[in-house]
Amino acid sequence: MSRPAPYPDRDDREVFAGWMVDHRGILVKIVRSFTTDPVDADDLTQDITLALWRSIRSFRGESKASTWIWRIALNEAISWKRAAKAPHLDVDDVAEPSAHSRADDSLLVDRIYAAIRTLKPIDRSLIMLSLDGHRYAEIAEITGLTETNVGARLSRARTRLTEQLEEAR
Amino acid sequence: MTSQTPSDRGFDPTDPIAEAWANQGEPDGASFLPMDSGAVADAVADAHAKDRRRLLWLNAREVIPSIFVAGVFASAVPDSARPPATLAAAALVLAVGCFLAISSVRHHRADLRWGTAVRDQLARRLAQTNHRATLYRTVGWWYFLPFIVAIVLFQVGTGEELWVFPEDLIFVGVAGPVIAVLYWVNRRIGRTYSAEARRIESLLAEFDQTI
Numbered sequence A: 001m002s003r004p005a006p007y008p009d010r011d012d013r014e015v016f017a018g019w020m021v022d023h024r025g026i027l028v029k030i031v032r033s034f035t036t037d038p039v040d041a042d043d044l045t046q047d048i049t050l051a052l053w054r055s056i057r058s059f060r061g062e063s064k065a066s067t068w069i070w071r072i073a074l075n076e077a078i079s080w081k082r083a084a085k086a087p088h089l090d091v092d093d094v095a096e097p098s099a100h101s102r103a104d105d106s107l108l109v110d111r112i113y114a115a116i117r118t119l120k121p122i123d124r125s126l127i128m129l130s131l132d133g134h135r136y137a138e139i140a141e142i143t144g145l146t147e148t149n150v151g152a153r154l155s156r157a158r159t160r161l162t163e164q165l166e167e168a169r
Numbered sequence B: 001m002t003s004q005t006p007s008d009r010g011f012d013p014t015d016p017i018a019e020a021w022a023n024q025g026e027p028d029g030a031s032f033l034p035m036d037s038g039a040v041a042d043a044v045a046d047a048h049a050k051d052r053r054r055l056l057w058l059n060a061r062e063v064i065p066s067i068f069v070a071g072v073f074a075s076a077v078p079d080s081a082r083p084p085a086t087l088a089a090a091a092l093v094l095a096v097g098c099f100l101a102i103s104s105v106r107h108h109r110a111d112l113r114w115g116t117a118v119r120d121q122l123a124r125r126l127a128q129t130n131h132r133a134t135l136y137r138t139v140g141w142w143y144f145l146p147f148i149v150a151i152v153l154f155q156v157g158t159g160e161e162l163w164v165f166p167e168d169l170i171f172v173g174v175a176g177p178v179i180a181v182l183y184w185v186n187r188r189i190g191r192t193y194s195a196e197a198r199r200i201e202s203l204l205a206e207f208d209q210t211i
Helices: A010-021 A024-034 A036-056 A067-080 A089-095 A108-116 A121-130 A134-144 A147-168 B014-021 B028-032 B037-075 B081-110 B117-136 B139-155 B166-208
Strands: none
Touching: A010 A024, A010 A036, A010 A067, A010 A108, A010 B037, A024 A036, A024 A067, A024 A108, A024 A121, A036 A067, A036 B028, A036 B037, A067 A121, A067 A134, A067 B117, A089 B014, A108 A121, A108 A147, A108 B014, A121 A134, A121 A147, A121 B014, A121 B139, A121 B166, A134 A147, A134 B117, A147 B014, B028 B117, B081 B117, B117 B139, B117 B166
16 A cells, blocks of 8 residues: 655645745755756756656655655756857856856855766766765666666765866866 | 664765864855755745646647547547547547556556655656656657557448548647657657756766676
8 A cells, every 4th residue: 555645734835835944955966967058948947847846645654754755856967958058168167257156156066066967867867876975775766777787886986976086286 | 783883874074074074164156056945845846846737738739639639530520420529539648648548547646655765766767757758759669650540440430431530630630740749749759858868877877887
């Protein structure tokens, strides 16, 4: 028998608005890791939020809300096909002000995002989850990969990320 | 629960990269996600409602041409044969509708076997895309061929000679091009879905790649 919804007395809008407050950071990180183009960022954000809205009734509280949001949002981002071809950004491009740049944004964070964007979509996801403090088991649960595969892929992706950051110095 | 060790995570929390990541602020660029969460919820709910209306319209658009073709078919027969022709045409439209409904329900049930992990969602998306691609690519078999066969059978069933009525020419002249255009449009949509399916397949292959 399926478990009851975790928010039986709250309507979908209220739950969704709560997610947007509590887990806003997840969406921002994912969008920044997939694009620097403002139009694409809007487009991807809309796709992700719409997917989250559609999924809200399927969420039964069997996992943490953050885990659920990572799953849905990463799936949208990985399979997202940008409408307009944005120019490919290299890690050096962060020297130029990007759409996301702000005076108090650390250069290292900008460089990390730029380096992440050079990775394959699945490796990007693994790096983001790892940087966010998720263990291999949690990453495996979110992505559907085996723990062994997560470890091996992460190791390779981390090496590539570090190399990219070294090159950009 | 096991204790947290650097070996069960990709980054040590004291790694400068992990530290910078953990302490990052939100950039101006995050204007793509407004701060007003209530407004975001309202906008997404509205977008979802619009999406549903659009899907409803797309489905209706599939039904309208078949009603049109059936109407022309029913009116292109002599007065005496009109009632059975109308009935036959209605049955055909219903059959096409039933085929679509059954196909969708079966597909929806098959969907439920997938989990919610990212890989499972991709696999589900691939199954959905393949399902749509197959429906559009085979539109000639399940949508148009039954009409043509039914028309011929009806003509044979009435005991009249085939293609003797001037109405037959009207039917062929009007419905023929409509069917041809619909067939072309559907095949084109099918090719788009096939291309999308190949893209998702390559993503899944990347997922399943062993290191």
